[in-house]
Amino acid sequence: MRRTVPRPRAAALAAARAVALAAVLAALLGLAAPPAAAEGKVDPTGPPFDLSPPLPHSISFTVDTSVARDELVLLTGAKGAAEALGRLKASRAFSLGVERGGGSVDDMTGRLVTAAAGTPDALAASWIPRAASFAGVLSSFETEGGPDATLLARRIASVLPPSPAVSARLRLVPLLGAGGYEEVLLDEDGSTTYLFADLPRLVRTGGIDEAPPQEAMLGVLRAAAARAWQELFAASFRKPAAWPTVPASDFDALLASSVAEGPATLFLFPDEFFPLSVVLEEPITRAFGRWNTAAELLLDGKLKDPDRSDVLANATRGEFWGRYGAIVGAAMAEAIVRSAGRDAYVKALAAGPRAVASLYVSAGKGPKGFALSKRVKKALEKAPPG
Numbered sequence: 022m023r024r025t026v027p028r029p030r031a032a033a034l035a036a037a038r039a040v041a042l043a044a045v046l047a048a049l050l051g052l053a054a055p056p057a058a059a060e061g062k063v064d065p066t067g068p069p070f071d072l073s074p075p076l077p078h079s080i081s082f083t084v085d086t087s088v089a090r091d092e093l094v095l096l097t098g099a100k101g102a103a104e105a106l107g108r109l110k111a112s113r114a115f116s117l118g119v120e121r122g123g124g125s126v127d128d129m130t131g132r133l134v135t136a137a138a139g140t141p142d143a144l145a146a147s148w149i150p151r152a153a154s155f156a157g158v159l160s161s162f163e164t165e166g167g168p169d170a171t172l173l174a175r176r177i178a179s180v181l182p183p184s185p186a187v188s189a190r191l192r193l194v195p196l197l198g199a200g201g202y203e204e205v206l207l208d209e210d211g212s213t214t215y216l217f218a219d220l221p222r223l224v225r226t227g228g229i230d231e232a233p234p235q236e237a238m239l240g241v242l243r244a245a246a247a248r249a250w251q252e253l254f255a256a257s258f259r260k261p262a263a264w265p266t267v268p269a270s271d272f273d274a275l276l277a278s279s280v281a282e283g284p285a286t287l288f289l290f291p292d293e294f295f296p297l298s299v300v301l302e303e304p305i306t307r308a309f310g311r312w313n314t315a316a317e318l319l320l321d322g323k324l325k326d327p328d329r330s331d332v333l334a335n336a337t338r339g340e341f342w343g344r345y346g347a348i349v350g351a352a353m354a355e356a357i358v359r360s361a362g363r364d365a366y367v368k369a370l371a372a373g374p375r376a377v378a379s380l381y382v383s384a385g386k387g388p389k390g391f392a393l394s395k396r397v398k399k400a401l402e403k404a405p406p407g
Contacts, residue, residue: 081171087112151226276316
């Protein structure tokens with residue numbers, strides 16, 4: 022899912038980093054980490070992540086820039102190209118990332134070697150003018166990314182149901198041309214979950230669209246955190262019978278997709294865009310309008326199966342705001358956490374999408390345009406089919 026939102030305010034970013042750094046120091050010194058906001062509450066002006074209660078999950082999040090650094094040495098023909106090539110060939114992370122994207126290690130190293138020799142192919146040639154921007158983002162990761170990644174790890178844990186307890190070691194590896202059609206690819210290797218971020222896709226360079234290195238770095242981290250949450254939730258909590266497992270093109274499929282995408286979508290917004298109901302009321306209202314229309318079509322027994330499939334697909338495709346199912350899921354998640362609390366929300370997540378939607382109806386507070394339609398509310402009162 023592409024991010025279309027700019028960087029967080031400097032003050033919000035500084036506060037977030039301070040909290041994350043305090044948590045790291047507290048862990049090293051054996052002290053209790055201070056809460057991010059008032060005990061048991063979410064900051065009404067900040068993101069809807071309640072980090073104050075003890076969390077049962079153990080999640081670490083680190084960043085490894087060494088692979089991308091070596092790729093840049095070869096791409097630009099800088100000093101030490103031979104040594105960089107040797108490190109890449111021996112790198113487990115490099116081989117996993119390239120192969121996970123459907124590529125070949127030999128092809129990728131060959132492409133970089135030809136660039137170093139001054140005869141790049143078309144793809145490598147398109148990266149060379151962007152090399153300085155990529156290097157700036159890597160520098161931002163190395164100087165500032167650690168506390169940000171630690172904070173995101175705690176946020177991931179905060180929107181997972183309490184049981185079973187999850188233990189995960191997340192390692193973000195930025196790459197040039199990770200391959201495939203995704204911005205962030207995931208692969209598990211032993212006890213480590215690798216998140217391979219495709220820098221050319223995620224980092225916009227050139228003209229007025231180019232983001233400062235710090236902003237671009239945060240965008241990559243947010244995309245990786247969203248992908249990590251999806252994987253951890255699906256692996257441990259998106260289970261039958263609470264969550265539908267049989268592919269279908271019905272109302273419950275739309276609801277399940279929206280609820281599951283909601284928390285992941287929250288990670289894609291910079292901190293200054295919260296509360297979403299205030300900052301982004303108009304586009305979210307449009308998303309709810311489209312979602313209610315789609316839900317009512319799927320509740321109509323007269324709609325043919327191919328048309329149902331199209332309705333469901335339209336909720337999850339297109340540019341950021343076009344994926345209205347995920348936008349509705351994010352707005353529901355934020356409203357529930359702010360009004361009913363994090364514990365109520367994660368328990369509802371474990372109980373299934375209907376539990377989340379029902380809790381939203383009873384506890385969610387937001388603009389009038391964020392309401393589920395009367396027909397949808399009636400459907401929630403009935404038992405799901407099957």
